[in-house]
Amino acid sequence: MNHNPKEIVAALKRAQAAFLKQQYREALQDYMVVYDALGDQDPNIFPVMIEIGWTHYFLQEYDQAAFFLENAVREGHFPPAEVFDALRLIGFSYGSLGNGDRAIAFLQDALAQPVEEFQKRQVYFELGKLFFHQNLSAEARPYLRKALDLFLPEEIEYRNTTRYYLGFIDITDNDLTAAEKRFESIVREGQGKAKAPGLFGLAHLLYARKAYPQLQETVSKILENDPDFFDKETLTFFLCRTYVELRQWELLEKFLPKFVDEYPHGRYKSTYPAFVKALRYRQPPPPKDDGTGGKLLN
Structure with a gap:
């Protein structure tokens, strides 16, 4: 279908207005009208592809988000800040798709862009998290430490999640004192369910120290704060182990x-x-x- 320039501009304005209202499905419909109307040879298509990529990302359609953003960055010309945003979003998308290697590659490309370090804090965090979940503690540690240095005091959730990962890395390094300080910080700063990961870390330390009465108490505190805790399997193991060691048959x-x-x-x-x-x-x-x-x- 042919569209005159006024129709294309009107569709783009509708898409952008819907996006700002978080009406992403409606925005995508109009963005695709613009995308189809411009065609591959129009240089104006690349900024539109960036916006389409963001829209797919917020719709949690990560494969499509990565597709549009990758093609836009590869073919278009953008200032460093926009390239950085696109690359980090591609990395986040691949991370959500479970493709850790591609996520890491794009996030490292994002870090190479000439933007302020403060803007990179979530990229450092995501890279550290990806390496952590690949059991690559040595690779994860510097990214997580950098992220923790950059996060603002009010970014409590990010700070405590970073401490959580670093605490378990400390355990693998057999630095239980450092791990304990990190987990205690999470418990101190967290509210309600947010305390549970810190208590979980402390439970691992109590298990390592064979402090079984305190371990029982800590497992109870975890479930009090978060009845739907993400790793009930480990909590049940801890309890069974304490029942054996304390002879609670x-x-x-x-x-x-x-x-x-x-x-x-x-x-x-x-x-x-x-x-x-x-x-x-x-x-x-x-x-x-x-x-x-x-x-x-x-």
Whole structure:
């Protein structure tokens, strides 16, 4: 369908107005009218593609967001700040799609753009998070530290999530004192559910220190603050382990079947036989026979 210039401008204005109102589906319809009308040879198409990419991103259509933004950046000419924004959004999109390698590549390209360091703080954070979830602690650490230095005091959620990742990296480095300080900061600054990740980190430290009464208490606090906590499997493992070590056999008898039934192929399945044996003989197993191999299995 042919459109005259006035129709194209009107459609673009409608799209931009809808976008500002967060009416992203309506915005996308008009953006696509403009996109189809301009065609590949019109240089004005590239800024429109950037806006289409943002719209898809807010609609959580990450594959389409990456497609339009990548093509716009590759073919168009934009100032560094706009290139930075596009590259970081491409990286975030690939991260949401589970493609960590492509996400990392685009986020590192974003960091190379000549914009202020403060503007890069979420990119540093995202890179650290991606490396953390790939179990690459050494690679994650400098990005997370940089992000923590750049986040504003009021950006509490970002700051505490960064501390959470760094705390577990401290644990892998066997620096339990540093980890404890980070997790305590999360508990101190968080409200309600936001305290739970910090308590979860402290629970790992209590497990490592074999402080089983305190571990039980901390698991209870986690569930009080966040009944839908994201890792109930580990919390249940912690409780079962405390029941064994504190010889609370009636509690173990109650919880162990639920643990095994709910997570038959879970991360802690190698510990199930040791729990069953401990319950049968009412005797904690030696550390070498507890099924953990001397370390936490999560």
